[in-house]
Amino acid sequence: MTTHCFQLCTVIRQSIRLFVAGSLSAVALFHTASAEPLAADRIVSIGGAVTEIIYALGEEHRLVGRDTTSSYPPAAESLPDVGYMRALSPEGVLSLSPSRIIMVEGSGPPEALQVLREADIPISDVPETYSAEGVLEKIRVVGAALGASEKAEVLADKLRADFELLATTRNAASASPRVLFVLSVRGGRVLASGTGTAANGILALAGMTNAITEFEGYKQLSDEAILTAAPDIILMMDRGGDHGGATAEILALPTLAATPAGRSGHLVQMNGLLLLGFGPRTAEAAWELKNRVEKLFGGKGETL
Amino acid sequence: MTIGVSDSTSHQSDNQMGLSLPLWSRDVRARFAILLLTAALAVTCLWSLATGPIEIPLTALWAPNSQSASAEAMRNEIVLYDIRLPRVVLGALVGGALAISGAVLQGLFRNPLADPGIVGVSAGAGLGAASFIVLGTTTLAPITAILGIYAVPVAAFVGGLATTYLLYRIGTRGGITSIATLLLAGIALGALTGAATGLLVNVADDQQLRDLNFWGLGSLAGASWEKILAAAPLIGGSMIAVLFLTRGLNALMMGEAAAFHVGIKVQRLKNIAIICVAAATGASVAVSGGIGFVGIVVPHLLRLTIGADYRYLLPASGLLGASLLILADTVSRTIVAPAELPIGIITAVTGAPFFLWILLRKKGPMGF
Numbered sequence: 001m002t003t004h005c006f007q008l009c010t011v012i013r014q015s016i017r018l019f020v021a022g023s024l025s026a027v028a029l030f031h032t033a034s035a036e037p038l039a040a041d042r043i044v045s046i047g048g049a050v051t052e053i054i055y056a057l058g059e060e061h062r063l064v065g066r067d068t069t070s071s072y073p074p075a076a077e078s079l080p081d082v083g084y085m086r087a088l089s090p091e092g093v094l095s096l097s098p099s100r101i102i103m104v105e106g107s108g109p110p111e112a113l114q115v116l117r118e119a120d121i122p123i124s125d126v127p128e129t130y131s132a133e134g135v136l137e138k139i140r141v142v143g144a145a146l147g148a149s150e151k152a153e154v155l156a157d158k159l160r161a162d163f164e165l166l167a168t169t170r171n172a173a174s175a176s177p178r179v180l181f182v183l184s185v186r187g188g189r190v191l192a193s194g195t196g197t198a199a200n201g202i203l204a205l206a207g208m209t210n211a212i213t214e215f216e217g218y219k220q221l222s223d224e225a226i227l228t229a230a231p232d233i234i235l236m237m238d239r240g241g242d243h244g245g246a247t248a249e250i251l252a253l254p255t256l257a258a259t260p261a262g263r264s265g266h267l268v269q270m271n272g273l274l275l276l277g278f279g280p281r282t283a284e285a286a287w288e289l290k291n292r293v294e295k296l297f298g299g300k301g302e303t304l
Numbered sequence: 305m306t307i308g309v310s311d312s313t314s315h316q317s318d319n320q321m322g323l324s325l326p327l328w329s330r331d332v333r334a335r336f337a338i339l340l341l342t343a344a345l346a347v348t349c350l351w352s353l354a355t356g357p358i359e360i361p362l363t364a365l366w367a368p369n370s371q372s373a374s375a376e377a378m379r380n381e382i383v384l385y386d387i388r389l390p391r392v393v394l395g396a397l398v399g400g401a402l403a404i405s406g407a408v409l410q411g412l413f414r415n416p417l418a419d420p421g422i423v424g425v426s427a428g429a430g431l432g433a434a435s436f437i438v439l440g441t442t443t444l445a446p447i448t449a450i451l452g453i454y455a456v457p458v459a460a461f462v463g464g465l466a467t468t469y470l471l472y473r474i475g476t477r478g479g480i481t482s483i484a485t486l487l488l489a490g491i492a493l494g495a496l497t498g499a500a501t502g503l504l505v506n507v508a509d510d511q512q513l514r515d516l517n518f519w520g521l522g523s524l525a526g527a528s529w530e531k532i533l534a535a536a537p538l539i540g541g542s543m544i545a546v547l548f549l550t551r552g553l554n555a556l557m558m559g560e561a562a563a564f565h566v567g568i569k570v571q572r573l574k575n576i577a578i579i580c581v582a583a584a585t586g587a588s589v590a591v592s593g594g595i596g597f598v599g600i601v602v603p604h605l606l607r608l609t610i611g612a613d614y615r616y617l618l619p620a621s622g623l624l625g626a627s628l629l630i631l632a633d634t635v636s637r638t639i640v641a642p643a644e645l646p647i648g649i650i651t652a653v654t655g656a657p658f659f660l661w662i663l664l665r666k667k668g669p670m671g672f
Contacts, residue, residue: 065642068643080642081642081643082642082643083640083642083643083644084514084518084643086511086514086515086518087514087518087523087525087644087646089357089525089637089641089642089643089644090387090525091356091357091358091383091387091388091637091642092357092637092641092642092643092644093642094357094358094379094382094383094387095356095357095358095641095642096642097379106511109525109526110453111453111525111526111527111528112525112526114453114528115382115386115387115528118382118386119378119379119382119383120375120378183510197509217507217508217509217510218509218510219506219507220506
């Protein structure tokens with residue numbers, strides 16, 4: 001059935017293309033520009049972490065495009081943006097004449113990827129796992145896709161050392177504060193992280209306990225669930241320039257204000273891509289989170 | 305209610321619209337408009353094919369079978385025949401289907417606000433699509449394994465048709481379909497499917513939420529020959545079928561009883577119209593997501609310019625709907641290149657102010 005369809009498609013395609021080619025030649029008179037030649041080494045990077053890794057490997061000169069989630073380092077933002085990683089436009093990507101696309105797991109839509117594969121553009125899929133090993137794996141895969149496996153190994157080794165140091169301090173720590181990661185509080189509804197998320201992953205790396213383990217993913221919490229969770233810390237993404245506002249907004253919610261974190265004003269905000277990106281800065285992010293939490297407890301936690 | 309529009313008032317409205325063909329009879333004018341719209345559709349298709357983020361030297365297409373094996377030639381061929389052409393064809397099909405369906409339903413319900421959403425297609429399709437966007441890799445994984453990347457469109461189509469069927473069963477008693485019951489039950493079913501979709505939103509992760517969002521805004525980005533092959537018979541067949549309903553729809557402008565007395569089999573008319581509209585819009589929504597406003601703006605615009613005669617209104621709606629959607633899609637492909645803007649945003653942003661402008665210029669009730 002499928003092959004039948006496919007053959008029929010090909011026939012239709014062939015007959016239409018003859019017609020179109022004829023008709024287009026009329027329009028052709030108005031077009032004189034010729035396309036840019038295809039260069040040998042043009043990489044389009046899809047996924048914030050992938051782009052960060054390419055920069056960390058010092059291979060950024062090969063980049064010709066990135067997706068909307070690739071906002072770090074700031075230099076990356078000057079590259080052409082091919083759209084949100086799950087809503088890529090095949091012609092948009094092709095217009096950058098890429099020689100290879102490196103994309104994180106979950107990029108799409110599938111129809112766009114199908115066309116890109118048809119166009120014989122090599123696509124490297126980078127697996128996404130929210131763990132230290134996941135970050136190292138990403139670096140290796142991106143390194144291999146760039147033909148820079150040696151550099152990738154050096155970077156991975158450095159990060160492995162960072163993660164091991166983190167693990168040692170984590171194991172030595174006596175207390176593990178309960179942290180509630182709040183994705184948003186729009187309209188008084190608290191959207192918080194359960195298990196299986198990037199937020200859950202970074203909490204584990206930083207040696208903290210996710211206050212919510214009853215569900216997977218990000219969900220709206222009921223008032224009572226917030227009180228039962230009893231977080232010592234509320235963690236949020238920093239949306240830039242609204243530091244005071246976010247704190248006030250959080251503490252204005254009676255349920256959040258009534259938690260241990262709310263009563264003592266223990267609110268931590270961090271850059272979203274740094275905190276949740278699971279790229280080369282993840283060990284750094286875990287350290288920063290750990291430091292900021294310990295500072296809040298004013299020496300009650302162990303010093304670094 | 306106003307039964308059609310008398311000739312003198314329509315000439316007046318023509319002048320308001322800036323048309324200078326007052327001496328022609330309505331038939332001649334309508335035929336001329338259809339010719340004009342056909343030409344416009346052809347030009348739009350060619351322009352859309354020639355436009356995009358990739359500059360394709362169209363001179364290279366003089367000899368389509370020349371064996372130029374360069375990477376650039378191959379890329380251009382894929383862009384033209386696997387990206388732009390399917391989008392133009394699908395845009396024409398979907399735009400035409402939405403506009404004709406809108407016109408048919410406005411006639412059937414004798415309600416200027418009727419659009420394909422009124423028979424439950426959009427709500428059901430939305431629920432079908434949402435179930436697979438959210439549960440496609442978990443609960444519904446066995447079905448996804450069979451349907452592959454077509455799981456979402458197939459689910460949208462089935463959902464749309466199932467909701468329409470349910471609505472039709474509720475609205476039909478003793479072999480007679482009550483338009484009022486259909487409308488009210490549609491609101492109730494819409495609330496139910498909305499609740500079910502809300503439940504899915506509640507369990508969705510943030511990526512799935514974005515997918516749902518993008519689906520609701522519509523896009524022709526997923527156009528492929530496979531999708532065209534699946535959707536074209538449904539859309540084409542039912543749109544041709546509704547062209548045979550024009551006499552009945554014209555009679556229906558005088559009310560159901562009057563239509564019955566001039567010999568129209570009103571119940572059969574309703575059945576055929578609802579089946580055709582459900583099949584065509586179900587297929588459209590399945591392949592392109594939710595694209596708003598085409599089904600309302602296009603028929604009304606044409607009623608004002610060529611009159612309410614369905615013999616001309618339906619084909620003209622199809623042609624104009626097709627042109628407009630292809631135009632909107634071309635904008636969506638190019639305006640934020642190399643990224644893409646969902647087409648639903650473009651049809652609403654351009655359609656809504658234009659529609660308001662028509663309403664403000666037009667004095668008196670819509671030509672209905």
